[in-house]
Amino acid sequence: MLRISCWSRIFIASSLWLASGVAAVSRVHADPPSDRPVTNVSETVPAVPVDSDRFHLFILAGQSNMAGRGQVTDADRQPHPRVLSLGKDGNWGLAVDPLHFDKPAVVGVGVGRSFALAYAERHPGVTVGLIPCAVGGSSIDTWQPGGYHAQTQSHPWDDMQSRVQHVVGQGVLKGVLWHQGESDSNDSAAAVYEARLKELIERFRSTFEEPQLPFLIGQLGQFAERPWNDARRAVDAAQQRTAQHVARTAFVSSDGLTDKGDLTHFDASSLRTFGVRYAAAMQWIESRVPVKSFPPGDGNPRNSEGDFVRLASGRMLYVYTRFESGTSDHASATLVSRCSDDMAATWSDDDVTVIENEGDMNVMSVSLLRMADGRIALFYLQKNSLTDCRPVVRFSTDEAKTWSEPTKIIPDAQQGYYVLNNDRVIQMSSGRLIVPVALHRSPDQADPDWHGKVGCYYSDDDGIGWKRSESLLIGRSSDGVRVKAQEPGVVERQDGSLLMWVRSDQGTQYQSSSSDGGCTWSSLQPLALSSPLSPASIERIPATGDLVAVWNDHSHRDVPSSVRTPLSLAISKDDGETWSRSIPIAADPTGWYCYTAIDWADDSLLLAYVAGRQGQGRELTASVITQLPLAEIYSRLSIAGN
Missing domain, CATH: 2.120.10.10 (Neuraminidase)
Known part of the structure; x- marks a missing residue:
């Protein structure tokens, strides 16, 4: 008889819990969605729920690894009828990669779609609405009112706020997915990163009048051929401390994820896995709500x-x-x-x-x-x-x-x-x-x-x-x-x-x-x-x-x-x-x-x-x-x- 220790049972349960999310995403990639088939995305008008409580909205914010730079495959273009994304024109469409448009020539697979698929799997009857707002290369300083990002000639915070306010009445704002910090991995910016991150979280919550709005913080890439400097370690520590002590936040590990060959951006497979980890972090926050x-x-x-x-x-x-x-x-x-x-x-x-x-x-x-x-x-x-x-x-x-x-x-x-x-x-x-x-x-x-x-x-x-x-x-x-x-x-x-x-x-x-x-x-x-x-x-x-x-x-x-x-x-x-x-x-x-x-x-x-x-x-x-x-x-x- 195979005997499994108590500790092993906990480890296996945790691993299966994570693996089940990956499997759920894989099933959606491989098979037609069970809700109803979708064959031609461009000809399909997505169904925005009449009941706003069943339309869960998530903001995708940060810089290029949130926007996504992974190579898109046919599987990434397979839509799910309960996963929508807000286009650049302010209209909802079925969510297929690429979701973002910050740098059209290089955008690709990100974390948003796999997050939404895993979230939808755990919330039957709910439609997920992703609001892509990430801007490649943006520092945390640009994520404040009036902040300007010269490279893309955009205002990350102001643009995000405008997009969210345009649609927030149609659903319930459920959380913010954040991946950012590469542009702040220098001595001066890293020294104040924790304070600015906490200010940002409070700004999201006060702006949208959601004092308990979940905020998920993704860890920076850990690529062996590009060791972290002291500043990047300081940003990582600031992110982990913030998730440890600020209400309704979670830190999402990048352990084991790999880059696409540029030592900066995660590859497509890693980004899909990362999205499932974001969904697991969201589930953890939800589990802490008193019964x-x-x-x-x-x-x-x-x-x-x-x-x-x-x-x-x-x-x-x-x-x-x-x-x-x-x-x-x-x-x-x-x-x-x-x-x-x-x-x-x-x-x-x-x-x-x-x-x-x-x-x-x-x-x-x-x-x-x-x-x-x-x-x-x-x-x-x-x-x-x-x-x-x-x-x-x-x-x-x-x-x-x-x-x-x-x-x-x-x-x-x-x-x-x-x-x-x-x-x-x-x-x-x-x-x-x-x-x-x-x-x-x-x-x-x-x-x-x-x-x-x-x-x-x-x-x-x-x-x-x-x-x-x-x-x-x-x-x-x-x-x-x-x-x-x-x-x-x-x-x-x-x-x-x-x-x-x-x-x-x-x-x-x-x-x-x-x-x-x-x-x-x-x-x-x-x-x-x-x-x-x-x-x-x-x-x-x-x-x-x-x-x-x-x-x-x-x-x-x-x-x-x-x-x-x-x-x-x-x-x-x-x-x-x-x-x-x-x-x-x-x-x-x-x-x-x-x-x-x-x-x-x-x-x-x-x-x-x-x-x-x-x-x-x-x-x-x-x-x-x-x-x-x-x-x-x-x-x-x-x-x-x-």
Whole structure:
């Protein structure tokens, strides 16, 4: 029997996913389109959809490799009835190469047509409208109002804007395909390229009043016989950083693509493949759109952190905190649930109360755990006062239909204001339960200690009795100054030890480790996850054994910031010693994202996080669920150079 490792399955799935797009394009090249046959392009009037929502428009912008210089074959002239292109005259026609007209003597195959064929294949019933606007040799400076390109005597930005505005009312503008940077691969232009690229993205979005307009950035050609200079490497790095930290952008790799013999332009075969990669990048952006959001409403100003558990029936249960009297952490709240019967694709419409507000202030911060004995454990904070906030646990033996009475994890003798974040409790391979907490106030303290002390409680009898770590950790900087240590989490390493991570105010997460199941812990040290004072979430990926981290990655910021954006994802293949480059999950520069729960639905990563806007009382408002295909995560990380 052929045995395939979990990692191989992910790799194969990713490869098949990309190959399926190539195959789809090949089928369209080789066979008549399935929608209806088209025999003579010049005599055919294309069908522009009456329903504008079914006409998806894409701008093709940049310089010659977007315009296309590949040799055209008969296959490139084979039209598809649902793939149109805007001609130089401003009229729609069936899309056949060449699409562009910037330099009529040399235009040829580009990325646009193969992108559109792959996109149409994945969007049945949708017609794709390509708007060719690329100008060979244009620098990024010419892509601004009034910018002039002397070689073609054109105004790239102004001409593009005019063409788009002429037709945008006929459909829905869905994205920009950008390939450019060769003309900026000199020291002076490369030094400011990142700033200008970000300005360009914002200009596209503001001009067409589409603040979430996807922007796909194609990588410059990597031709062995023409090594990159420092300036070209700087442009490439700027493009990758932009895709890493600007919302709704993606970087499209040129790995393995070849030139047409001039060491400048991709050949036709590579451009067709490149177009399929652009389509894959577009699919990745589409996959990051939340599948469900629970926004606030009347008498419900905040929906907050939660956690998932899969029931024996296959149903996915999500329990989260519903606040009722205000947005403060101390406002009254209950625990409510939603459920999904289709692996998190859709969710029920109405809240079902799980735990009433049994605390004098509230209940909040849920961790759900499928225990080794089959029971489901529900952990949450029971907040009675500013000196009595402690986690409790209930158990269910009937798949979350009913729950036991709550068991206190922290005894009255150790009463205090403790914080247990959502989705934090784990059961080790030994069976030990670990509850990581931060202590911020004891009854004998006049004021809260928001610098915090962190540790854990553990149970070796399935949650009946609990013990505390021998000591609680205090965070200190390298020069001995006390630093904030809050909202800890834990994960079991492959060797059975525990990794604890802690949010701090030092521009990075902090970490500690335990080799005795949480009884004792090493001193807190910086962890290689740059962040503001904001929580991270780390769990092991069952299919690969790697660790995945979700947090606010601030590694790109030159100046420290407190904002909780972007929400990013990275993978560690060595149990947290090192981490891949991050990819953004949500990256609105005015957004606020935190308190993530991590689970798995088939071959996808399932996330729930709190989303809001920057501003007092607006940061923590909605509970959001999103689902990301695991194969695509690994594919995107590979594309980013991991």
